[in-house]
Amino acid sequence: MPPAAKYPLAVRQSPTFDTNAVPDETWIRDKTIVITGGASGFGEGFFRKWAADGATVVIGDINTQRGDQLVREVKKETGNPDLHSFYCDVTDWQSQVQFFKDAINVSPHGGIDTVVANAGIVDAAPTIETPRGLDALNPPPPNLAVLDVNLKGVLYTSHLALFYLAKNPQSAPADPDCDPAKTFRDRHLLLMSSMAGIAPIPHQTLYATSKHAVVGLYRNLRCSSFLHGVRTNLICPYFMDTPLFTTTARALLAGGSMGNAEDVVEAATRFVADPRVVGRAVVVGPKLKVEQDSDGQWSLVDDQEKRGEEKAIWEVYAHDFEDTEIFTRRIVGILNRAMEMKGWSGWLKDMFAAFKYGMGWST
Ligand SMILES: NC(=O)c1ccc[n+]([C@@H]2O[C@H](COP(=O)([O-])OP(=O)(O)OC[C@H]3O[C@@H](n4cnc5c(N)ncnc54)[C@H](O)[C@@H]3O)[C@@H](O)[C@H]2O)c1
Structure with a gap:
């Protein structure tokens, strides 16, 4: 295969970026950021961080009690008045339309700069692997609620994001060569998949299916969202310590490593802050001490006395058009x-x- 062009025609992708670089938080200030499922877990982490950085942050969640409480608390902590919570059920089209309109209404500049399609649930009672009533005359269908939230909801959010981001007044269209210090207002869609989007999770088949679909959505939008001037990026977290991660899941992972939500917040902040990052994807896992050999291969440093680098954020699917099987x-x-x-x-x-x-x- 010939070497890929710097920015291949079909795929609008910026060059590899330093996942460990600390983002310049002043690039977040004055942006209007919309987060679905923002009342808990990663969404709450994003809300707290970007509120402290001076952005207008709008969360849409079915749990408005928690969302409203969070807004009150963080307004007091940060003194930032531009924080909002609205009811939004991502599975309901009209509810999402209303949420986007509400966000635009409260946005100081009347537009949206970043949309984070974050709301998600796990399959509490997996039915695909354990079909109940199959020997009955009328076997019941599996419960596809996970696909409703994690796939249909994300598709609705992405559809509305492409529509409203393209209309963002005075925003710069996505450009990997832009000057971030001068590009305060841009158009950005950040998708949340999972490790389950690139690897199987036994007994979470519907969850993994939905998250594989989000990776598919990312790979496709990366080829087309720039037509609207929108940059699309993706985060695939490993098992992370949030309320989504059930007691059973924690017990199953016992002895393994669980990551910290702060590292997901850091990765997302890197994407939101830097308008030069276009069409990139990261896995965020537990922070581990690793080292890289001369061939670029990473390995775990098992002797804590040895030198190494603490790393939680890894690029993934970054060059899939060159590296596909x-x-x-x-x-x-x-x-x-x-x-x-x-x-x-x-x-x-x-x-x-x-x-x-x-x-x-x-x-
Ligand atoms: N925690 C992990 O280990 C992990 C790993 C990989 C990916 N993820 C993904 O990250 C995202 C956030 O997960 P989290 O760990 O912060 O979970 P969380 O349960 O802490 O937060 C999810 C939020 O989504 C909201 N929500 C649920 N259904 C909704 C709906 N229909 N409409 C609007 N909001 C809804 C919930 O009320 C909650 O506030 C999800 O997409 C999840 O799949 C999480």
């Missing part, structure tokens, strides 16, 4: 070559054939 590379390469060989005359012939098909003239 061999079959995909081969077939995409062959298809691209076939298209080149057909050239413009082939394109014209196909366009004419499509026109004939549309007119019902094809035989």
Whole structure:
């Protein structure tokens, strides 16, 4: 394969960025940031951090009691008056439309700079692996609530985000070469997937399916959201200490490593603050001491006396158009070559054939 162009035509992606660099928090100030599921866990962490950084932060959650309490508390702590909580059920289209309108109404500049599609649930009683009543005459369908929140809800949020971000007044369209110190207002969609979006989680099949779908959404939007001037980025957290992580899950992970929500907040802050970061994805895991060899391979430092680097944020799927598995590379390469060989005359012939098909003239 020839080396990929710096910014491949189809995929608007900035070069690798330093995941450990501390973001300049002044780049967050004055942005209007919308977070679904912002009343707890990561959403609450984002809210607290960006409120302290001086942004207008608007959370939409079904738990308005917790959301309102959080707003009161953080307003007092930070003195930031531009903090808001609204009811939003991400599974309900009208509820999300109203939430976006509410956010625009309270935004000091009348627009939205970043949307974080964060709301999510786990499958409390997994039904795919343990079908109940299969020997009954009328077996019940599985409960797909997880897909409603984690997939349909995220698709609704992304659809509205692309619509409203494109209309963000005085905002700069996504540009990996922009000067971040001068690009205060931009258009950014941050998607929340999971490690379960890139690896299986036994007995959380619906959850993992929904999170794989969010990775698919990210990979597609990365090719098209720039048409609206929107940069799309993705976070895939590992098991993290939030209320989502149930007692059973904690027991199953016993002896393993659990990460800290603060590292997810740090990764998200990096994405929100820096408008040069376009089309990148990170996994956030527990902070571990690691070292890199001369081939670029990372390994765990098991002797605490040894030098190493504390690392929780890792780039993932960052170069998937170059690094995809061999079959995909081969077939995409062959298809691209076939298209080149057909050239413009082939394109014209196909366009004419499509026109004939549309007119019902094809035989
Ligand atoms: N905690 C983890 O280990 C972990 C790991 C990977 C990915 N994630 C993902 O991160 C995101 C946030 O999870 P968290 O750990 O902060 O969970 P959390 O349970 O602490 O917070 C989720 C929030 O979403 C809200 N919510 C649920 N259903 C909603 C709906 N229909 N409409 C609006 N809001 C709704 C909840 O009220 C809650 O405030 C989720 O998408 C989750 O799948 C979490």
